[in-house]
Structure formats: C-alpha cells, structure tokens
Amino acid sequence: MSTAVVVDAPGAHRLVPHEPRRPEPGEALVRVHAVGICGSDREVYQGNRPEGYVRYPLTPGHEWSGTVEAVGAGVPGALVGRKVVGEGFRNCQVCDRCHAGETTLCTDGYEETGFTQPGAMAATLTLPARLLHVLPDDADLTAAALLEPAACVAAAAVKARALPGERVGVVGTGTLGMFAVQFLKAGSPAELLVVGTRRDREELSRRFGASDFRTRDEELPDDLDVVIETAGSASAARTAASLLRRGGRLVLTGIPAPGADGLDPTDLVVRQLEVHSVFGAPPDAWSHTVRVFGAGLLDPLPLVTHELPLAGFTEAIELVGSGDPTVGKVLLRPYTCAGSGTT
DSSP states (O other): OOEEEEEEETTEEEEEEOOOOOOOTTEEEEEEEEEEEOHHHHHHHHTOSOTTSOOSSBOOOOEEEEEEEEEOTTSOGGGTTOEEEEOOBOOOSSSHHHHTTOGGGOTTOOOBBTTTBOOSSBSEEEEEGGGEEEOOTTOOHHHHTTHHHHHHHHHHHHHHTOOTTOEEEEEOOSHHHHHHHHHHHTTOOSEEEEEESOGGGHHHHHHTTOSEEEETTSOOOSOEEEEEEOSOSHHHHHHHHHTEEEEEEEEEOOOOOTTOOOOOHHHHHHTTOEEEEOOSOOHHHHHHHHHHHHTTOOOOGGGEEEEEEGGGHHHHHHHHTSOOTTOOEEEEETTSOBTBOBO
16 A cells, blocks of 8 residues: 655654545646655654745655656646656746746745645655656656755856856755755866865765865855855854855855844945845756756765655654764655665
C-alpha cells in the first residue's frame, strides 16, 4: 500500500494510506521519486513558519522529482513517462506580477506546493501541468530532487548580475551556498570567496569552484563586487554586507527568525549598497536551472548524504536540525523500503 506523510499540527504527524488523485483538466499525476527536506519543512513541523505561509493539516514536500504517470484533459499525452520537476508557487496567471513573470509575487495570495497545497511526501503528486519542467531522458532523478533549491539560487544569481572578472562571494555553506558557488563560478569571476562557520566545508566549496574559503572569525575582505547570502541568519546577512565594496551588490536568500536585527540602514545608504532578496523561484529561474542541469553544469549529488523512506520523516527532520557536520541534503524516497538509510 502506498503512503503519505501528513502533518496535522505542529509537532504532530502521521503516515497514512495514499490514494493517487486523478488529474483534472490541465493537471498531471506524477510518481514521486525523491523529495528533499529543508529548513522550511522543519519550520512547518515545528510550527514556526510565518502566519499565512502554511495550512494544516498538510502533506509537506516542495523539493521533488518524479515521472509523469497520467495527465488530464488538455495536457499533451506525450508528457506521460517523462521525468520532471515542478515549480511550487500556484500563481493566478492573470495579475500584473504574473504577467511580468514574477510569479512568486502573485497578488492573488500565497499558495505553494508543500505548504498550503499537498506536497510530495507521498507516493504521487497531482498538480497543474503548467508548473512542470521536463528533464532529459537520462536525467538522474535523485540529483534532480535538489533542483528546487537550485532554482532559488539561480534567481539570486540573476539578481546579482555578476560579470566576468568581478570579485564575488557566498556566505553560507549549506545546500543553497554550494549551489551559489556553482552558479557564480559559471560566470568566470576573478575571485570566488566562500565564508562559512565550519572549516570542514572548505573541500566541497573548492570542488565546486571557490578560490578562497574563510570562516567568519577570520580576517575578511571588504571590497567584493557581489555577495550572495544563503545562511538564513541576521548575522550572516550583516557579514555578507560587510564583504562588499561601496556600490556592491548583495542578494539575500536566507530567512532569519522573525524579529531579528537587520542590516544597518545608515551603512546601506552611505555605502550605496544595492540589496535584493529572493523568496522562491520564478519560471525563468526554473528554466535556467533545468537547462544548466541538463547540460551537466550543475552537480547536486555530492550534497546528498542521507536517503530514508517516508516512515523516516521524524528522523529526517531531526537530521536536518542536528547541526551534525556530516549531514548534508536529506531525501525521503516514497518507494524505498524501511531500513534504508545513509547513502
């Protein structure tokens, strides 16, 4: 019998029988291969996700990959059997922001797979077919399960507008940080500095293209052109801003706890820093990510350290918040037998 994870309320979840929902017109039914766990899933389970950005009871799961099993009326039948990933934001398609391609800013209200709509921690996921991105036939679906966070970083890289020969930096060494290194490296920077809290992430950072690695307690530069922050803490945001030259460009992707002390507005004005933020990924960032992945220029697999069955949901949530330096990206596999564990 197939199953699904349901979080009834903060701290309370069940593993329940799962019955695939037949796709309605414009929809597709996807057999889930793998689904990633990230900090926002932990927020859902702990109950500290911002109000309006979660709806209980809920099947989580916004980072996923799978294969199309069926489609509804109006969807090309050729989609059946194709490997896919999918956007999470259920935008209205008719407001000004959607028409501008800024679907994460849809004025019709927030709706997202895995937060307010059923997610992929189940054997199957039914969603609007327009949200799907088709992968090459030989794509590794385990690696592809990480394309959602990669797309968020692609959106940050687009906003950063790093030019060849510029000096760039990344603050944070988790999944988002390592994707940021890969995207920035592709732009041929003169220097690519990674700043983290753990020296054990230096080898992986350099593998992905970093030319320098430092911890936050070491001497840091203050003349970089571009910095992408991915750590999700107020202190990381301040560190990221301090790395920039006057007129430098900063992109924030992490979400600190509510009420955190932010950047100094006087410093932002006096140094004329250009600050952007990213919440999710619009269609152009998704398309870019899928193209880069399909071309073999994005390598997510080294980030995966654990694969568990859906019954291991609690263990997966604990791993993500453990602070264990050996824990990277944790995946749940709906069709993995109980007893499977670390890859």
